[in-house]
Amino acid sequence: MKTAAAPRLLNAVFPQAIAVAAGVATVIEDDRAAAWLARRLPQAMPPSGELLAMTPWPLSEELGGLGTAPRLPAVEGRAWLDDAQEWAERSAHALLAASRAGDSVIHQELTLPRHFGTVRDWLAALPETDPRMLDKLPRVTWDQAVEHARAYHERLKRSRLRIAGDEGTVDPVPSVAGHRWLHLVTPEALDAESAAMGHCVGDGGYDHLTWERGRDGLPERSRCARDAAAGIWSLRDRDGRSVLTAEVHSAGYVAQIQRRFNETPQPEDTPHVLVLLDRLRAAMPDLDDPDWIVRDERDGSRHDLHCMPDGIHLKGPISPLNPCDWRRLPTAMRIEGHVVLRGAYQGVLDLDMGLHVVGRLLVRGGLRLTGELVVEGDLDLRAADVKEAPQSARVTGKVLTESEPFSICEPFSIWTDICMKSVGDIVDRMGMTWRDLAADFSEGVRERVRAGVTYEQVEIRRTPEPAVPRYLQGAPHYRQIEHRGGRRPLR
Numbered sequence: 001m002k003t004a005a006a007p008r009l010l011n012a013v014f015p016q017a018i019a020v021a022a023g024v025a026t027v028i029e030d031d032r033a034a035a036w037l038a039r040r041l042p043q044a045m046p047p048s049g050e051l052l053a054m055t056p057w058p059l060s061e062e063l064g065g066l067g068t069a070p071r072l073p074a075v076e077g078r079a080w081l082d083d084a085q086e087w088a089e090r091s092a093h094a095l096l097a098a099s100r101a102g103d104s105v106i107h108q109e110l111t112l113p114r115h116f117g118t119v120r121d122w123l124a125a126l127p128e129t130d131p132r133m134l135d136k137l138p139r140v141t142w143d144q145a146v147e148h149a150r151a152y153h154e155r156l157k158r159s160r161l162r163i164a165g166d167e168g169t170v171d172p173v174p175s176v177a178g179h180r181w182l183h184l185v186t187p188e189a190l191d192a193e194s195a196a197m198g199h200c201v202g203d204g205g206y207d208h209l210t211w212e213r214g215r216d217g218l219p220e221r222s223r224c225a226r227d228a229a230a231g232i233w234s235l236r237d238r239d240g241r242s243v244l245t246a247e248v249h250s251a252g253y254v255a256q257i258q259r260r261f262n263e264t265p266q267p268e269d270t271p272h273v274l275v276l277l278d279r280l281r282a283a284m285p286d287l288d289d290p291d292w293i294v295r296d297e298r299d300g301s302r303h304d305l306h307c308m309p310d311g312i313h314l315k316g317p318i319s320p321l322n323p324c325d326w327r328r329l330p331t332a333m334r335i336e337g338h339v340v341l342r343g344a345y346q347g348v349l350d351l352d353m354g355l356h357v358v359g360r361l362l363v364r365g366g367l368r369l370t371g372e373l374v375v376e377g378d379l380d381l382r383a384a385d386v387k388e389a390p391q392s393a394r395v396t397g398k399v400l401t402e403s404e405p406f407s408i409c410e411p412f413s414i415w416t417d418i419c420m421k422s423v424g425d426i427v428d429r430m431g432m433t434w435r436d437l438a439a440d441f442s443e444g445v446r447e448r449v450r451a452g453v454t455y456e457q458v459e460i461r462r463t464p465e466p467a468v469p470r471y472l473q474g475a476p477h478y479r480q481i482e483h484r485g486g487r488r489p490l491r
Contacts, residue, residue, distance in 0.1 A: 010098055012107045015088045017042040019070040022084040024112075024120070026075070029208065033123040035080035036137040039087075044142040045110035052107045068092055115146045122149035124205030157198045157261055163240045164192040168219070175275045178238035183231060185211040185219045193234050196242040198261045201232060209247070226250045229283035235272050244269055246276065252286040265292070267307035267327060274302055291319045297336075308333070316359065323367070329353040338377075343367025348386055360397070369393070 021041035028034040069088040072081055099105050122145070126133050129152065133140075140148070166182065168189030173181035184190055187207045194202025209231040211219035222228045230250035235243045244265065247255040257265050257273060265273065270293060281287050289295075292305045297313040305321075308330045316337020323329060324344050334356040343349050343365035352371035355361075360377040363369070363384040373379075373390050378397035381387045387401040 010095065010103065010105055011110070012095060012105055013110055014042065015069045015092045015095070017045050017110045018084055018088040018091060019072055020112075021045075022072050022081060024116075026073075026078070026081075028120070028124050030123075030127050030134060031078060031080060032134045032137055033126055034078070035083070036140070037120065037123055038080055038084045040142045040145070041113075041116070042110075044113045046113055047108045048111040053104045113142075115149060118149040118153055119145050121200040121205050122152045125152065125200055125203035128204040153200065153262075156194065156200060162196055164189070164196040164234065164236075164242050165240070167192070169234070170219075170221075173276060173279045175235065175272045179243065179272055180236055181272075181276050181279075182234050182236060183229075184234055185231065190232060193232070193242060193245060197245055197258070199245065199258055201245055201247075206232060206247070224250075225283040229280050233276060235269075235276075244272065246273070248280060248284075248287075250284070252284050253288050254290045257290065265304075267304035270302070270304040294318065320364075323351055323353075324349055332356075335359070338362070340364060341367055343385065 018038075022038045024041070025034040025038040028037060069085070069092040072085045072088070075081055095105055119142075133148070168184060168186030169182040170185055171183045175181060184193055187202075187204070187210055190206055190210065191202035194200060211221065211231075214220040227250050230248050233246045233248060235246070237243055242260075244257055244259060246257045249255050254277070257269075259265060259269070273290070273293070277287060277289060289302065293302050294305050294308065294312070294314055295302050296309070297315050298311070303309060303312070306325060307327045310330050311332045311334075312330050313334045314336070316335065316339065318335070318337070318339065320340040320342050322342045324342075329351070330353060332354045336358040338360045339357055340362045341351070341364070343363065344367070346366065348366040348368050350368050350370045354372045355369070356374040356376075358376045360380065361375045362380040365383070366385045368386040368388075369390055371390070373393040373395075375393070375395045375397070377395075378400060379389055379393070379395045380400045381389065382400050382402065389395065389399055
């Protein structure tokens with residue numbers, strides 16, 4: 001039976017979603033477009049992960065975060081940020097009131113919608129491409145904006161592709177096979193790149209990454225080497241045709257790299273990307289490689305994640321690995337550190353590659369481990385569709401296949417013996433299992449936090465599930481702590 005969507009105002013993460021939307025909207029210069037994105041985006045975020053229903057919220061208000069809205073930065077002249085702050089506070093207060101009234105407060109992560117990037121770029125380009133649309137935005141829904149954004153990108157694709165030329169470019173960087181990188185430092189150069197590549201780097205959406213013009217009308221180089229190196233770079237082949245467009249942030253990371261029509265880079269593009277990164281590290285020593293470029297610890301060589309050599313030796317932390325997207329499966333692969341393998345969303349992928357993990361291996365989705373497997377740590381198959389390890393697998397830790405009731409590996413479980421009043425006390429009682437918890441849900445490692453706290457012995461039991469509305473049917477549902485024969489009131 002299909003369940004109805006849950007009310008968003010009763011989702012504990014909704015105030016944070018409002019803050020995320022406001023944060024991504026700040027990159028849009030026009031206040032009308034930014035205000036629209038900050039208002040529409042939280043409602044358009046789809047749910048991700050398991051839905052947990054709490055009656056009422058089982059954690060203390062301080063630990064659960066109910067009633068407390070995230071603080072947004074105050075930027076002069078951007079009144080819509082104040083509106084977003086007020087909205088987040090109203091949402092947080094509604095959550096707290098619902099919990100105190102005994103209503104079911106849910107927890108389900110929200111993620112950016114599929115077409116977020118195209119909508120954002122369409123909004124950023126509106127002042128140049130369709131300024132009259134800015135006054136119509138309050139009447140535009142998210143779905144309508146997606147259609148407008150699609151039409152905008154289709155117009156870019158249909159535009160006459162041409163060679164962008166060198167005007168408005170500086171600092172050529174020779175690359176392999178006769179290619180070269182050029183730094184695009186004027187709005188006109190971005191417009192030419194947009195026309196040549198069929199994507200939206202032009203039309204004003206990225207003009208804030210260009211250089212200021214001096215008194216002579218020419219672009220002036222920033223005195224800060226980091227700022228001078230950051231911005232939009234274009235890879236040109238030996239005939240001058242644009243191949244890749246890269247956005248490099250002065251904070252030390254590559255925001256995006258796109259091929260023509262916003263296609264993702266291919267393994268054959270990796271040598272060119274490495275040339276640019278190595279050149280820019282003279283100005284930005286802390287510049288990180290994109291997450292799809294990995295380093296082989298055997299010889300320090302770097303490779304595309306989707307086309308790794310046999311015997312590659314990786315060292316964590318690394319992003320979750322999705323073998324379904326790899327062009328080839330390396331044999332005799334060794335990974336040091338916790339790693340997450342994601343399988344197919346539909347069907348099951350047989351992973352026969354020979355894998356040695358020094359750390360915890362967590363498998364999610366449709367993935368069957370069939371080859372030689374060595375895990376110097378725990379093998380966690382609880383989120384996998386196939387909960388069996390190869391018979392020849394060597395696992396030094398535990399093989400986890402089923403979640404135990406009220407397990408600490410579930411983010412909102414109810415523990416016995418303590419009334420949870422402080423995260424510090426929970427961490428102390430869990431010991432190093434905090435690292436495992438982080439590997440499960442954050443796929444990273446957090447520092448252990450200690451705090452002086454007091455706790456009380458309480459009797460905790462799970463009561464039969466109450467009748468719940470349709471939007472909560474099928475969700476793991478928990479009742480509030482029972483304390484000495486009666487419900488312990490929330491403060």
